[in-house]
Amino acid sequence: MTVPGRRTVHAVRVLLRRTPLLLVTLALACVLSVLVAPAQAAAPAPAKKRGCKGQVALTFDDGPVRGTTHRLVRLLRSKHVPATFFVVGQRVEALPGAVREIERSGFLVGNHTWAHQDMRTLSYDQALRTLRTTHRALLRAGAHPTRLMRPPYGATNPTIRRAIRDAGFVPVLWTTDSLDWKSGTSEQIAARILGSLRPGANIVLQHDGVNRSPISVGAVAQVVQGARRRGYCFTALDEKGRPGFPTPTATLVTRDGVEGGSAVVRVRLDRLAGRDTAVVVETHSGTATVGSDLPRLSTRVVVPAGRRSAKLRIPLTSDGVLEPAETFTVRLRSPEGLRLDDVRSAAVTITDAAAAGRVVLPGPPILLKRGGVL
């Protein structure tokens, strides 16, 4: 780097005096490049979404804590903004209900170690342990944690990175540090976040579990409004820790039905999606005929964000004729936000009401009466 001569400096000063806007722009560019710089190494590949200038994944660390986490969850839910919570194991153990609330509100949960240790102070085995005990605490709390983790302070070394990988976790850093733990009013924190957003992929770091978190949570509404106005879209984090959504695999689970009753079809996801997903369930004739024994269905079944399954009840017509069991097929098609299992169809058996009564139930007269047979 060369030291500019006096003449050059003067020329720049003149230029700046003449064009104050340029000064502001230059200064802003410097500040922003500093803000974004630590993230460059961690910055995920830009994940573009049609119609969005860029994607913003909000992340909240160090919770759950009583009060603040709940307020944040309600706020995000009311604004339909996805988010990921990197939680501390011992806080999960203390407040299991708060984690369930996070998840059932449609948000994803990641691992932020058991006691918020700087992982560089841990051995390989201790690093494995802090991640695994936190994961187990989440399962005990009734959550379905992702395999995403965030090292406290973003601090790792080669041994720790190996331990994270060997434990089956994906480390997630950030592109925007809100510095909410350090300083600023809600307005200033929001301005910092909005000022650092860039076209492409953005991961914002905030905290719901530090002393200043109520102030930080107070910035969220402005961040959401400001980012949307600037053309950004909000996402969760995908399996690789990039802004986006996980793509769960859907499995079809069926339960046989009795004539005059119903058969139940359940669409089950292998992981949470962080948003609503859907698939179309169709009925096809087998020995049972679609249109007479059961309805012709082509129904879009939605698995709401925060849930791992959804069910569809198929009414079965009773024809009053004693006959052997019949079957029909249900098939999945047109997945939205999910992937279909290799097995996309399943046979469902319809047992004759009268036959079912004779074989299965101890009190056939009751069933016979209900089924209207004989």
Ligand SMILES: [Zn+2]
């Ligand atoms: Zn933290």
